[in-house]
Amino acid sequence: MTHTPPPLLQVRDLRVRIGERTVLQSVCLDVPAGALVVLMGANGSGKSTLGMALAGHSSYQVGGGQALLGGQDLLVLPAHERARAGLFVSFQSPPDVPGVKNNLFIRTALNAVHEARGQPPLDAFDFLAGAKQTAKELGLPEALLGRPVNEGFSGGERKRNELLQLALLQPRLALLDEIDSGMDVDGVRAVVALVQRLRAQGTAFIVVSHYLTMIEQLQPDAVLRLDQGRIAETGDMELARRIARTGFVRQPQAAEV
Amino acid sequence: MDSAQADILAAREHLRDQGWIARRSEAFHHLPPPALPDWLALHDDAPPLDGPGWTLGQGASGVQARWLDALDPAQRAELLAGLPRPGEGEAAPFAWAHRALCREGLRLHVAATPQRGPVCLQLHHRPRTRAEAPLLVLDIAPGAHCVLIETHEADATRPAVAQNLHAHIRLGQGARLQHLRIATPRADDRVAHHLHVELAAGADYAQALAATGSSYHLQRSHITLQGAGASARQAALLLLGGGQIDQQTYTDLQAAQCISQVETLALAQGRAHAVANARTRIAPGSDGANVRQRLTGVPLAGHPRLILRPHLEILHDDVQAAHGATWGALPEGALFYARQRGLDEAAARALIIEGMANALLERCLGPGDGLLAQWLHSGWLARAIAQQLHPREEARHG
Numbered sequence: 001m002t003h004t005p006p007p008l009l010q011v012r013d014l015r016v017r018i019g020e021r022t023v024l025q026s027v028c029l030d031v032p033a034g035a036l037v038v039l040m041g042a043n044g045s046g047k048s049t050l051g052m053a054l055a056g057h058s059s060y061q062v063g064g065g066q067a068l069l070g071g072q073d074l075l076v077l078p079a080h081e082r083a084r085a086g087l088f089v090s091f092q093s094p095p096d097v098p099g100v101k102n103n104l105f106i107r108t109a110l111n112a113v114h115e116a117r118g119q120p121p122l123d124a125f126d127f128l129a130g131a132k133q134t135a136k137e138l139g140l141p142e143a144l145l146g147r148p149v150n151e152g153f154s155g156g157e158r159k160r161n162e163l164l165q166l167a168l169l170q171p172r173l174a175l176l177d178e179i180d181s182g183m184d185v186d187g188v189r190a191v192v193a194l195v196q197r198l199r200a201q202g203t204a205f206i207v208v209s210h211y212l213t214m215i216e217q218l219q220p221d222a223v224l225r226l227d228q229g230r231i232a233e234t235g236d237m238e239l240a241r242r243i244a245r246t247g248f249v250r251q252p253q254a255a256e257v
Numbered sequence: 258m259d260s261a262q263a264d265i266l267a268a269r270e271h272l273r274d275q276g277w278i279a280r281r282s283e284a285f286h287h288l289p290p291p292a293l294p295d296w297l298a299l300h301d302d303a304p305p306l307d308g309p310g311w312t313l314g315q316g317a318s319g320v321q322a323r324w325l326d327a328l329d330p331a332q333r334a335e336l337l338a339g340l341p342r343p344g345e346g347e348a349a350p351f352a353w354a355h356r357a358l359c360r361e362g363l364r365l366h367v368a369a370t371p372q373r374g375p376v377c378l379q380l381h382h383r384p385r386t387r388a389e390a391p392l393l394v395l396d397i398a399p400g401a402h403c404v405l406i407e408t409h410e411a412d413a414t415r416p417a418v419a420q421n422l423h424a425h426i427r428l429g430q431g432a433r434l435q436h437l438r439i440a441t442p443r444a445d446d447r448v449a450h451h452l453h454v455e456l457a458a459g460a461d462y463a464q465a466l467a468a469t470g471s472s473y474h475l476q477r478s479h480i481t482l483q484g485a486g487a488s489a490r491q492a493a494l495l496l497l498g499g500g501q502i503d504q505q506t507y508t509d510l511q512a513a514q515c516i517s518q519v520e521t522l523a524l525a526q527g528r529a530h531a532v533a534n535a536r537t538r539i540a541p542g543s544d545g546a547n548v549r550q551r552l553t554g555v556p557l558a559g560h561p562r563l564i565l566r567p568h569l570e571i572l573h574d575d576v577q578a579a580h581g582a583t584w585g586a587l588p589e590g591a592l593f594y595a596r597q598r599g600l601d602e603a604a605a606r607a608l609i610i611e612g613m614a615n616a617l618l619e620r621c622l623g624p625g626d627g628l629l630a631q632w633l634h635s636g637w638l639a640r641a642i643a644q645q646l647h648p649r650e651e652a653r654h655g
Contacts, residue, residue: 055597079596080605089597095590099616100608108608109598116599148612149591165598 006071008033008204009173014065016046016053016229022063023049025229031173036195036205038215038240041226042248047208048092050226051175055089056082069173083109084116086172090162090179097149102161103131105149110168134167135160138190155182163194170198175206180214192217212244260330268343268356269297277350284347287532287564288503291447291473295419296354298388310391311363314379319368319401327359327392336362336392340425341453348477348505351449355390355423362392369401375435377404377628384418391422399429399457404628408439409450417445424452428460430484435622436464437629441641442471444500449475458484458512465621466493467614467638469645470500470529477505480517488516492621494614495521497529497561498645508537513544522617523554524610525561526646533563538570539578546573550580555587555613557606557646587613610646611638 007030016024023046031037041047053060054067056079067074074082097105103124111121122130132142140160150158159179166174176195180188195205195218209215215223216237223240225233227248233239258266277293278285290296313322325336343352367376382391397403409422420442428434442448448471456462468476480489493504508517521533535550554563565582587609595605615638622629 057593080599080601083597083599095594097591097609097612099612109600112599
């Protein structure tokens, strides 16, 4: 008898509101380890809300449902413990962290995660050597490691900086929220290469994107369309191509994964 | 009676006649200083001086240093030579009290050494008696460039003190001074530091202050830009886990094309009480003056009192001036970002506070290298923040 492991991420009937407005009505989805799911949807459909709610942002109030990561209930954990459990959410607009050098920020984060995993902390020299090499691979200028986090970075540099953190933190599940916006062609190639490398190591991905070119290259296992706070359609690359051709045509009936 | 004794007696008589700082004083009414007797020891019973007082780090070429005894008439005359008599302003009683109590001082002269780069000095002061009035006189020669780190740090091995410190700093034409000051008294110390700074034409002065609270803590700077093209930047980082601090910055632009920037960041919690005053006066004839004041107060926890008082007095038309005061929280976006990357609440807050503090100091002093960079990256800020602010864990659930 074969045993099928449960999906890495299991979201059931997740309901989220921001203030008085309910943004996610009822979201259900499964993401197995190493899988890649593309999440598409019109503006305001709730894609970013899903990421922020899973990440534990206090402005996104969970009204019900469940989100398990590796069997662990994410929704009862504070934000940092969700991250230490292996959840990485890249920000659509990564904020400035004034005065905090990028390399210090990333090393502090990395060591917090290492500590949670029972791994020894990285010293500054070891960290910097690895960070420089990874930054080079991602096309992020090395000088940005010594500058305050995201301060004065271009849109593309901010996104590459998210990729750098993703590459170093090596999470179990990464939700990339429009990681390709503001990226040039080389940047998109860097995203694809990194995602493929991490998938091969078992990292699962939820990728929010509007652009077919990158989605094609990512070779997703599933494409989901989010509409009015629910998963309205589930499909494969053909769904992404249809959306690219015809836009987000509302379907009369909602479907779940 | 010798001239030193006569000078001391005259100062005491002046204080007796004119009295101490009025409680309704504009500058001091938010945090009135302790009464005059706290700042005066009885000279006849003055204990012998103990401890090092002013100590200067490793010698640097181009520096002349003289430790002078203010009770010796000849040395007192040398120590006070060229310094103004205490006047009649709001803070003058402190200056008179200083004259009455001052027993020692250090005079430093920094010569220009253009071929060797900046002269780097580390100056530390450790109290020598329970009530004292140390004096520092620093002359930076025309064209000289000096980096000075001046520290006054708490020491649990000594008793609480009342310290009325005065420093007179004069920058010659084209001189430059990058001045980092650390003032972290014991919780039960009463401390009043008065800096009097004069800038000749083209001189450049940058003062970054990092200070913590105590039972009374005054940091008062009066900077006069006397020559055309002089510029002064002042940044104050006030870290208050408790106690109080009164930071007063007075800047007087008296010539054309002068620049002044004043920035304060007060981070406080509990029942701490901080007052930040910035007063800048642009005198008639100060063509092209450029003045900025930015005061920021961030209450971190509890119910601290943060009073921010920017003030401009503009007596000339052709100037640029801006000022503002902001009360606010730590940047929520940055805090959440750090937590999403695995930092717990306390670590995220500490990192962001340290970043804000670092940014403030670097804006004033420049990223720099050598001594300043060494200090800025020494971990002092992280330790001070941990000691003073004890960020609290406040787990948030989405």
